[in-house]
Structures are given as C-alpha cells and as structure tokens.
Amino acid sequence: MTFDILGLSAELLRAVRAQGYAVPTPVQAQAIPLILAGRDLLAGAQTGTGKTAAFTLPLLQRLSEAGSRRPPPRALVLAPTRELAAQVQESVRAYGKHLALRSTVVVGGVGIMPQINALRRGVDVLVATPGRLLDHLQQKTVDLSHVEILVLDEADRMLDMGFIRDIRKVLAALPKQRQNLLFSATFSREIRELADQLLHDPAAVDIAPHGSVTELVTHKVHPVAHTRKRALLSHLIGQGNWRQVLVFTRTKHGANRLATQLDHDGLNATAIHSSKSQSARTKALKDFKHGQVRVLVATDIAARGIDIEALPHVVNYELSNIAEDYIHRIGRTGRAGSEGQAVSLVSSDERKHLAAIERLLGRRLPFTVIEGFEPEAGSEGPSSISTRRNRPHRKPSQNGYPNSSGRPGHNTRPGSSHRTQAKTNTN
Numbered sequence: 054m055t056f057d058i059l060g061l062s063a064e065l066l067r068a069v070r071a072q073g074y075a076v077p078t079p080v081q082a083q084a085i086p087l088i089l090a091g092r093d094l095l096a097g098a099q100t101g102t103g104k105t106a107a108f109t110l111p112l113l114q115r116l117s118e119a120g121s122r123r124p125p126p127r128a129l130v131l132a133p134t135r136e137l138a139a140q141v142q143e144s145v146r147a148y149g150k151h152l153a154l155r156s157t158v159v160v161g162g163v164g165i166m167p168q169i170n171a172l173r174r175g176v177d178v179l180v181a182t183p184g185r186l187l188d189h190l191q192q193k194t195v196d197l198s199h200v201e202i203l204v205l206d207e208a209d210r211m212l213d214m215g216f217i218r219d220i221r222k223v224l225a226a227l228p229k230q231r232q233n234l235l236f237s238a239t240f241s242r243e244i245r246e247l248a249d250q251l252l253h254d255p256a257a258v259d260i261a262p263h264g265s266v267t268e269l270v271t272h273k274v275h276p277v278a279h280t281r282k283r284a285l286l287s288h289l290i291g292q293g294n295w296r297q298v299l300v301f302t303r304t305k306h307g308a309n310r311l312a313t314q315l316d317h318d319g320l321n322a323t324a325i326h327s328s329k330s331q332s333a334r335t336k337a338l339k340d341f342k343h344g345q346v347r348v349l350v351a352t353d354i355a356a357r358g359i360d361i362e363a364l365p366h367v368v369n370y371e372l373s374n375i376a377e378d379y380i381h382r383i384g385r386t387g388r389a390g391s392e393g394q395a396v397s398l399v400s401s402d403e404r405k406h407l408a409a410i411e412r413l414l415g416r417r418l419p420f421t422v423i424e425g426f427e428p429e430a431g432s433e434g435p436s437s438i439s440t441r442r443n444r445p446h447r448k449p450s451q452n453g454y455p456n457s458s459g460r461p462g463h464n465t466r467p468g469s470s471h472r473t474q475a476k477t478n479t480n
C-alpha cells in the first residue's frame with residue numbers, strides 16, 4: 054500500500070514524500086478516502102498512529118479543490134492543549150506547503166493581538182484550543198459561520214479537561230451544514246454522546262479499539278515502596294543508561310520536586326506542567342528533544358501532544374487514578390515503528406489503579422521486583438502480587454524480550470515479562 058492510491062493530489066503527495074513517509078499508517082489508509090468522499094468520521098486512534106496526517110491531508114485537499122476564499126476559516130481543528138494545537142498547525146504547514154492555503158493557530162497563554170491580526174487577514178485553516186477560541190468568539194474577532202470541516206482532535210482529552218461547555222458554545226457558532234471528524238483514543242459514554250450529537254451517518258475507523266495499545270511497547274511494573282521510588286528511578290536510568298526518559302507524576306508539585314531531586318542525583322532533569330509559562334515549556338521540550346535534558350518530568354495535561362519520534366522510555370512514577378491516562382502516557386513511546394518501554398513504579402497504595410489499568414487493557418502487566426527496592430514488608434505489592442504467583446496462565450517470554458534482562462540485581466519471576474501483544478486478552 055502506498056500513498057498514491059488514496060486519492061490525494063500531486064501537491065500533497067509531494068509534501069508527504071518530503072516528510073519521508075513511504076507507507077500510510079492504518080488510520081491514514083482508512084480515514085483519508087472516507088474524508089475525501091465527504092463523510093463524517095468517528096476515529097479511534099491514539100497519538101502516535103499518524104492521526105494528524107490522517108485528517109490534515111484530506112482536509113487540505115478538500116479546501117484546495119474549492120479554491121481559497123479568504124478571510125473566513127473554512128476548516129476548524131480543535132485540540133486540547135497549546136502544544137498539540139501547535140503541532141497540528143505545523144503539520145498543516147508542512148503538508149500544505151505546495152498549496153495556496155493559509156492557516157493560523159489560536160491558543161491561550163500568548164498575546165491575543167497577533168491572533169486577531171492573523172484572523173483579520175484571513176485564514177483557511179484555524180487550529181485552536183477551545184478556551185481561547187471562545188474568547189475570540191465573544192470578542193467577535195472570529196467568524197465561524199463559514200466553517201465547512203470541523204475536526205475534534207483528542208476529543209476524550211478535551212472532555213477530561215472540562216472543555217465540553219466551551220466546545221458546545223463553539224459548535225453553536227458553526228453552520229449546520231459541514232463535515233465533522235472526531236478523533237479520540239478512548240470511548241467513554243460522554244464521547245459517544247458527543248459523537249451522536251455531532252456526527253451525521255459517520256463512518257467509523259477504529260485503529261485503537263477500546264483499551265488496546267501498540268504492540269511495539271514493552272510494559273514493566275516494578276513494585277516498590279513509595280519512599281524508594283526516586284532512588285529506584287535513578288537506578289533504572291543509570292543502570293539502563295537511558296538517554297531520553299519521559300516521567301509522569303500526578304501533580305505539578307510532585308513534578309517539580311522529582312525533577313529537582315533527579316538533578317541532585319546527577320541526571321539532567323526538568324519539569325513541565327501547566328503552571329509553567331509557554332516559553333518555559335517550549336524550551337524544556339526543545340532541550341529534551343535535542344538531548345540537553347535527559348529526564349523530562351511531566352503531568353498528564355502538560356505531556357499531552359508531546360510529539361517526539363522514537364521516544365524510548367516512558368515511566369509512570371505515579372499511576373493516574375484515570376486508567377485511560379495510562380494509554381495516553383504510553384502513547385508517547387512505541388511510535389511510528391520504533392520500539393519503546395513503558396515502566397510503572399507501583400507502591401501498594403496504587404494497586405487499585407493498576408488493577409483498573411489492567412482491566413482496561415484486558416491483560417495483566419508483567420512485573421519485576423528489583424533487588425534492593427523490594428516493596429514494604431507486609432505489603433502485598435501492586436495488584437495483589439501474591440494472587441498472581443498462583444496464576445497458571447502466564448507464558449514465558451515469546452518474542453525475544455528477556456525475562457530477567459540478564460543484568461545482575463534484577464530479580465524477575467519466571468514468565469513475568471513478555472512483549473505486549475496488541476489486543477491480546479489474557480484475562
């Protein structure tokens with residue numbers, strides 16, 4: 054399968070070739086022809102599946118076929134965070150470089166005047182976060198009455214972040230006749246309700262069925278006492294010689310504290326979260342991408358949309374109490390063909406979160422006790438380790454991923470580590 058048979062114009066194919074993409078990803082292969090045909094779409098695809106190009110390419114083609122009639126935006130892409138909006142806009146620019154279409158991005162945390170000026174000059178594609186777009190609507194600095202195509206990107210996250218009211222207000226400003234595309238990694242009841250209201254006779258593309266994760270990610274769970282997590286993390290990074298690690302904490306305060314402590318351990322670390330200024334976040338990301346920062350500590354919201362090719366290690370320093378966050382977090386690794394490792398440090402108080410994650414994934418996650426970092430005496434460890442020992446269903450390592458890593462100091466139970474099988478259900 055190549056891009057040539059999807060019905061894209063020569064200008065777009067040239068831009069795709071310039072990106073170095075040889076083969077469309079599954080979501081691209083399925084979604085592009087449907088969007089070109091004008092269908093509404095409900096797409097289940099997490100970050101890393103190539104979903105941005107899956108909607109951007111056909112969107113640009115449809116707009117360019119009709120020719121530009123600036124100034125109103127004719128396509129609107131709503132995204133949950135500034136980072137993701139900026140990345141979508143970058144994709145629009147890159148794929149649209151041989152087309153005479155203009156785009157702009159409208160997000161909070163930066164001055165509103167340049168945005169007003171850009172909107173006044175006219176744009177074909179507007180990429181926005183819901184809050185700032187609403188500001189523009191209220192100030193009447195944007196007119197959405199000519200929008201032909203609406204994209205909700207990472208719709209589940211927008212709802213998690215409490216944007217539903219803002220989204221509804223934006224929808225009220227759109228013309229009734231339009232094409233709607235909804236992308237979401239997970240499908241809660243709220244997402245389905247939104248989809249029912251928004252989409253007309255939608256085609257469905259389900260690349261990441263509920264709870265599935267890419268098979269390129271290896272999952273590991275290390276049970277450990279809460280107080281020993283930081284030391285274990287430093288040990289893992291040092292021992293494994295990990296050069297680029299994204300670490301998730303639950304709180305901004307926790308992210309700051311951990312980054313400072315890791316720095317004291319001699320690991321170059323920095324934190325990003327929503328209380329940091331946009332320029333500080335952009336700089337931290339840039340330094341991380343370029344290797345000046347070895348460990349990036351992030352909260353879930355700040356990490357949303359971090360787009361780094363081949364990020365090899367994602368660590369859940371603390372598990373989120375929202376099981377879907379696990380899928381979003383590890384969506385940052387195992388991307389676009391490269392393998393990744395998702396490591397969770399789990400203290401006994403988090404075992405219920407781990408159990409919820411395993412239920413969502415439909416499988417148990419392999420666990421490894423690291424010598425010197427055993428969980429507290431008297432604690433059962435995460436997700437009832439004692440009951441797991443008696444479980445007969447675990448198969449030994451199947452595809453070359455070592456059970457015990459072969460390194461001294463690692464105490465792995467037989468068969469406790471194996472490569473993730475996409476959509477496997479071992480429960």
Ligand code: AMP
Pocket residue numbers: 073074075076077078081099100101102103104105106360361362388389
């Ligand atoms: P996304 O899911 O849109 O965040 O994309 C994930 C990553 O995959 C991005 O870094 C894209 O540049 C890359 N990508 C998108 N489409 C392809 C493709 N067809 N082949 C290889 N890489 C791709």
